[in-house]
Amino acid sequence: MNKESVPMFKFIVIGDQSVGKSSFVKQYSESIFIETHKPTIGVEFVKKMVVVDKRKVELQIWDTAGQEQFRSMIKSFYRGAAAVFVLYSVNQRDSFEKLHEWLGELQESAHEEIVKILVGNKSDLDREISIQEAEKFMNGNNFSLFFETSAKTGQNVEKVFVEAVKLVIMRMFTSESFKNSIKTIKKTPANSRQNTSRNELQDDSNQIQKPIQLQVTPQAQKQEEKQCC
Numbered sequence: 001m002n003k004e005s006v007p008m009f010k011f012i013v014i015g016d017q018s019v020g021k022s023s024f025v026k027q028y029s030e031s032i033f034i035e036t037h038k039p040t041i042g043v044e045f046v047k048k049m050v051v052v053d054k055r056k057v058e059l060q061i062w063d064t065a066g067q068e069q070f071r072s073m074i075k076s077f078y079r080g081a082a083a084v085f086v087l088y089s090v091n092q093r094d095s096f097e098k099l100h101e102w103l104g105e106l107q108e109s110a111h112e113e114i115v116k117i118l119v120g121n122k123s124d125l126d127r128e129i130s131i132q133e134a135e136k137f138m139n140g141n142n143f144s145l146f147f148e149t150s151a152k153t154g155q156n157v158e159k160v161f162v163e164a165v166k167l168v169i170m171r172m173f174t175s176e177s178f179k180n181s182i183k184t185i186k187k188t189p190a191n192s193r194q195n196t197s198r199n200e201l202q203d204d205s206n207q208i209q210k211p212i213q214l215q216v217t218p219q220a221q222k223q224e225e226k227q228c229c
């Protein structure tokens with residue numbers, strides 16, 4: 001059977017509880033929004049095949065729990081990550097003020113060149129954080145990108161993933177150490193979609209996988225270590 005090689009990028013979504021991390025991932029991977037979302041336990045991930053500049057990329061998007069008790073466990077999941085979406089909720093100042101804590105963890109656990117994206121979610125609600133304040137935070141904390149999104153209306157959700165993939169590809173070309181720190185090359189059977197003429201990042205909806213939930217146990221951590229690097 002013919003094989004093609006598909007790079008796999010691991011993306012992580014972090015931020016306080018209830019800022020909309022799971023909704024953000026669900027809106028991107030399945031184009032749906034659920035008003036009453038159940039809390040995430042530990043870590044979950046979805047896979048999605050996308051095409052950018054005629055090149056297929058598999059995204060593995062890890063959705064983490066914001067609760068305090070899971071934080072130390074989540075640290076090991078930063079390994080091999082190409083990009084991290086750091087979410088706050090534009091209508092919740094608390095979640096914005098806690099961003100420093102999340103950045104502290106990132107600094108301890110992630111590769112120093114990981115692509116960092118600041119996301120102000122719930123842009124459909126009344127804001128407590130202005131765009132200017134968020135941009136100032138972005139510039140002072142070495143983020144590559146800032147977007148306000150709404151997991152409810154879908155505003156900017158697709159776009160922020162598109163830009164993230166482009167930034168990761170660009171950084172792979174400019175930094176050997178970043179390139180070596182991330183992802184694995186995945187072999188998949190060649191199929192008829194590979195000759196697509198699409199040149200923007202688009203969904204390959206047949207390739208969406210349902211979320212897989214990992215209880216964070218020593219076994220789960222071992223599984224992650226095997227997938228990694």
Ligand SMILES: Nc1nc2c(ncn2[C@@H]2O[C@H](COP(=O)(O)OP(=O)(O)O)[C@@H](O)[C@H]2O)c(=O)[nH]1
Binds near residue numbers: 016021023151
């Ligand atoms: N209005 C609005 N509500 C949202 C948005 N994103 C998430 N929510 C709601 O916020 C709550 C928490 O969302 P969830 O995705 O579970 O947050 P998580 O704990 O960060 O994963 C749920 O009731 C969601 O329906 C958004 O963009 N706009």
Ligand SMILES: [Mg+2]
Binds near residue numbers: 022038064065
């Ligand atoms: Mg969640």
